[in-house]
Amino acid sequence: MPNNDDDDSSGPEEEEDNESEQFTISDIMRQLQKNHVNMNDQMKQVRMDVRSIQESIEFMSDRFEELQKENKMMQKLLKEEKQERKKACEKIEKLEERVMRLEQEKCNKNLIINNQLGMNIDTKKLMCKRLSTKEKAPILIELPNKDMRDLIMEKRKERGVMKLRDCGLPGDDNIFFNEDLPREKQELFSKVRKYREDHNYKFAWVKNGKIYLRKTESNQAKLIRSNEDLRKLLEGPETK
Numbered sequence: 001m002p003n004n005d006d007d008d009s010s011g012p013e014e015e016e017d018n019e020s021e022q023f024t025i026s027d028i029m030r031q032l033q034k035n036h037v038n039m040n041d042q043m044k045q046v047r048m049d050v051r052s053i054q055e056s057i058e059f060m061s062d063r064f065e066e067l068q069k070e071n072k073m074m075q076k077l078l079k080e081e082k083q084e085r086k087k088a089c090e091k092i093e094k095l096e097e098r099v100m101r102l103e104q105e106k107c108n109k110n111l112i113i114n115n116q117l118g119m120n121i122d123t124k125k126l127m128c129k130r131l132s133t134k135e136k137a138p139i140l141i142e143l144p145n146k147d148m149r150d151l152i153m154e155k156r157k158e159r160g161v162m163k164l165r166d167c168g169l170p171g172d173d174n175i176f177f178n179e180d181l182p183r184e185k186q187e188l189f190s191k192v193r194k195y196r197e198d199h200n201y202k203f204a205w206v207k208n209g210k211i212y213l214r215k216t217e218s219n220q221a222k223l224i225r226s227n228e229d230l231r232k233l234l235e236g237p238e239t240k
Contacts (some may be wrong), residue, residue: 103182104209108146110180111153113139140180153177179206192224195233 112131127142143149156162156177164171181189189204189211196204196213203214203221213233214221224230 100182100184104185107180107182108209109143109149111141111143111149112178112180113141114176114178149179153179179209181206181209185209185211188224188227191227191230195230199233 129140130137162175164173192204201215205212211224212221213224
């Protein structure tokens with residue numbers, strides 16, 4: 001019987017311990033389940049954040065591609081504009097050259113006499129005029145054609161220096177015969193003559209409407225077509 005008493009006295013304590021253990025495990029399980037739910041929520045939020053980042057990257061990538069396309073388009077348009085501008089400049093240059101040729105053709109039959117003649121001009125006998133209102137301004141003579149002008153210039157070259165007395169006029173000044181030039185070429189020829197003086201060139205002349213420059217008798221003549229040709233001479237080795 002004592003043994004039975006011992007068994008009865010230990011029974012309630014074991015039940016209390018079991019209940020305590022069951023409560024603790026249940027509590028843990030509930031906490032674990034709660035944590036699991038929280039983790040699921042957090043993972044869901046992370047997935048949403050990752051998706052948002054992916055969408056942002058995709059948007060930026062698409063926008064970058066659009067910008068690249070726009071940049072290529074702008075480069076193409078700029079290239080086309082440059083080409084059109086170049087064509088327009090070439091066209092304008094050709095038109096200017098054509099106008100210059102036409103003006104030169106009009107001048108080709110003219111002759112300009114530079115001297116100190118203070119004489120009256122009978123315009124009824126000669127198609128001529130002074131180039132300004134000054135009494136001793138150069139005289140422009142309009143000849144029938146270019147061949148006659150060239151013949152006069154050749155004879156003048158063969159004769160050498162001409163003076164006023166050679167024309168039966170008082171004085172010993174030289175008389176100069178020059179080709180007529182359009183205004184732009186006259187301005188260019190003035191610059192060429194100044195360049196000749198400033199850089200010790202010996203010769204500057206016009207022949208058949210073209211302007212030439214030569215340093216000495218032994219040097220090759222340079223054809224001066226524009227201000228750009230003069231600029232190249234200034235930047236060349238001869239002026240350094």
